């Protein structure tokens with residue numbers, strides 16, 4: 155098992171420190187809004203990391219936090235006229251709904267920052283005592299120059315880091331790179347009492363405290379998006395290693411690339427945000443997950459409807475093939491044909507190729523491609539010799555497909571249900587619009603088929619009376635809401651787009 159470690163900038167052999175359990179921490183959301191499809195990439199990827207470790211025989215202890223106190227949460231609370239707590243709980247709940255809709259497993263532990271404030275105060279006090287931190291103007295700052303290996307994760311020089319956009323300015327800092335461990339309360343803000351005065355913890359200290367508390371110092375994997383490498387993760391390292399006086403705080407750092415829209419970051423200010431739940435409505439969880447996973451996790455991923463639609467087609471092929479396999483085999487006995495042998499060889503190849511890809515720094519893109527390649531082989535085998543295939547070959551092929559899709563968190567039964575539901579929804583949607591169209595032509599009703607037939611009848615009447623303009627208008631209005639009319643020698647038929 156090899157993992158690309160951001161800290162060493164190398165692919166390294168991975169062994170969990172206690173050989174059986176993988177201890178993993180992934181930075182969770184700041185709960186003040188609904189997550190978009192860019193935010194979701196990290197959770198989808200690390201869900202697969204966890205599943206693959208479990209598939210490989212490890213047990214996994216997965217911790218992912220909620221940042222439930224933050225400037226953005228306070229701002230949202232003031233806008234909505236509710237407490238910061240209410241904002242945090244509301245968006246925590248919405249986040250979990252989205253995670254469930256994606257079919258991701260929950261983390262084993264989901265600590266909230268506000269539940270660990272005492273531990274944070276303790277760590278901040280310790281850092282002051284050891285000379286790594288100083289109080290100024292009611293705040294407490296970490297003094298970056300006291301921690302000589304600062305910058306080892308991001309590989310940036312202090313000059314580069316000082317120029318970084320994510321360095322918050324403050325008149326109390328001795329060095330612009332110093333960062334807040336404790337923020338003194340401004341009037342009207344929520345606060346906790348502390349030896350350094352009333353205030354609240356900074357964002358970075360939260361993750362140092364909660365990860366070590368729940369996983370122990372020197373845990374195995376810390377994950378997050380590449381945008382967190384600096385300053386967030388750099389600061390987590392500085393705080394934890396300075397406080398405990400040893401290293402490494404984390405053995406393997408893993409960072410996923412970001413999702414872009416036309417090569418730009420997804421951001422409210424750019425107006426290009428697509429909420430996860432909106433994307434789920436159109437594509438469902440399984441196709442969306444394949445979209446994330448069919449690009450290497452460390453590469454940037456550009457949002458593309460075309461690509462998602464291609465993957466939907468590909469997954470439909472997998473579904474159809476899986477059904478073909480389910481309908482084959484019972485009538486055949488122990489006939490081992492050449493085709494069957496070839497299929498079995500390809501299946502063994504898939505199992506190996508999948509392991510090779512996933513154990514090489516979680517190359518899900520290669521793993522997905524291998525599954526699609528096997529599906530092609532299954533179809534050609536079934537085309538050639540569906541009645542002379544060995545039942546055991548069929549059975550093993552089904553099991554392999556289900557097992558490997560499961561490691562990627564893709565579920566064909568859920569996918570099929572989603573497709574059916576989407577057709578139902580599109581019918582509901584069309585019915586709503588159809589009522590308007592029908593009313594325009596003086597027709598009323600509540601039944602989709604009945605309304606369409608009445609409109610077809612009206613169109614035929616108009617045609618007989620040579621009111622071709624009116625007849626075309628009916629046809630065009632129906633077409634614009636997704637009801638397509640086809641004139642055949644047997645009469646006019648209709649079909650509903652997308653169904």
Ligand SMILES: [Zn+2]
Pocket residue numbers: 180181182361386
């Ligand atoms: Zn974090």
